[in-house]
Amino acid sequence: MKDLNEDKYTRAKRIIKKRKSFYSHLLSYCIVISILAYLNYSTTSFPWVIFPALGWGIGLISHWMCTYNYNPILGKNWEERKIREFMNREEF
Structure with missing residues (x-):
């Protein structure tokens, strides 16, 4: 027991x-992108802030998917099903 x-x-x-790691990542994303947006709009008319926001945003979404075990391709609980499948095999 x-x-x-x-x-x-x-x-x-x-x-x-x-x-905790994901929420730290999210907080730093919000702070840094906000600062970059302010710098962008106060210095030039070209919206270059979109590029780092999209790039980092993709990484943030990936981090969220890993943190909450969300996988739209393999489905919910795929890993657990495969583990059970391998454990039930005799040759394993």
Whole structure:
């Protein structure tokens, strides 16, 4: 029973660490893109801020997908199903 609780605690701690990392990433994105937008609109008429916002935004979306285990291509819980499938095989 103690091992099961330790395993749950370890998994929960890992999930919290991932989410904390994502929220830090989101906060830094909001701050930096806001500063860049201010610089862009106060210095030139060309909206170059779109490029770093889109590039970094794609990375942020990818980070969100990894953090919350969202995978539109493989579907929900794909990894868990595959793990169970391999564990049920006799030659594994």
